[in-house]
Amino acid sequence: MAALERMFDANVNRACEGLRTLEDLARFLLDDAETSRRAKDARHSIRTAAASAGPRRLVAWRDTPGDVGTAISTPDEMSRKDAGSLAAAAGNRVAEALRACEEVAKALGLQPLAFEAARYEAYEIQRRLLTALGAGSPRWSVCVLITDELCRRGWQAVAEGACRGGASCLQLREKDLGDRELLDRARTMVELARPHGVAVIVNDRPDVALIAGAAGVHVGQGDLPVGDVRKVVGDRLLVGVSCATLEQARQAVQDGADYLGLGPMFTSGTKAKPALSGPALVEAVVADPVASRLPHLAISGIDATNACELARRGCHGVAVCGAVCGADDPESATREIVDAMSSANAAARA
DSSP states (O other): OHHHHHHHHHHHHHHHHHHHHHHHIIIIISOOHHHHHHHHHHHHHHHHHHGGGOHHHHHHTOOSTTOGGGGOOOGGGGOOOSHHHHHHHHHHHHHHHHHHHHHHHHHTTOOOHHHHHHHHHHHHHHHHHHHHHOOOOOOOSEEEEEOGGGOTTOHHHHHHHHHHTTOSEEEEOOSSSOHHHHHHHHHHHHHHHGGGTOEEEEESOHHHHHHHTOSEEEEOTTSOOHHHHHHHHTTSSEEEEEESSHHHHHHHHHHTOSEEEEOOOSOOSSSOOSSOOOHHHHHHHHHOTTGGGSOEEEESSOOHHHHHHHHHTTOOEEEESHHHHTOSOHHHHHHHHHHHHHHHHHHHHO
């Protein structure tokens, strides 16, 4: 039985070590008190359940110098590329260790249910962390929002001009089209943008974005929550969220968004804005340890002049509509904003 007790002791320690890593990721990287608390509670529940075996009984059989497993490792164990991979590895470590605890507890005549419950809780803690930490978020400089009725030259001419003018992204924003027409337009836009290496985002509709082969979907505060969007698209699409306050931006990070739409910045002629968030929101997001984890696009009333102002405040990128859609020459209008952002960012780095 000594071998089983050593195995049980090692896996209890392994599970608690992994949970401490998850706890500290939630605490120090995300300022997420709830997830940090859950990891701490799970860790203590494991120690309490293991105590029924008798701490002295387990320690008496502990033999770290004689453990042949301490010299066994794999190359993957020696590196972690980012916080997300750290959370994934720690979570997997916890789950595997707790499964071993469950089985060995039965052989030692202990109650296995506490370890089973802790394992299920660890799955959820890992999910919450991986969702919030995310990966592969885009850093677009200029995104052009396209609504046909606002396009002086027609939506395709605007999309083509925006791509030639250096836009990083196009967003299809058509709230009044039927499903089939919206899907056809999304597919056409994706095909049009692909040769230029420009991403296409579909507003509001994860299903259409997925079927059309778009890069992502953008949702507002009144649309589907990020978690439910993920149930449709998984990790296959980027998910952006409109945020008018720092609190909404922080929540979007916790929910697992890939980027933030910040605004409204300025008065816009394309859509009525009862209240403006203004450039102060950009400054608040850039300074915030949680919200700043994701890239953002400032939106509403953006032109080449105020894009420079936003860039000087730390803005990553801008989403523009009227300044390009309403222009006689969408390509030149896009290039002017792209150049303005590039110049302002270069000046800020100097």
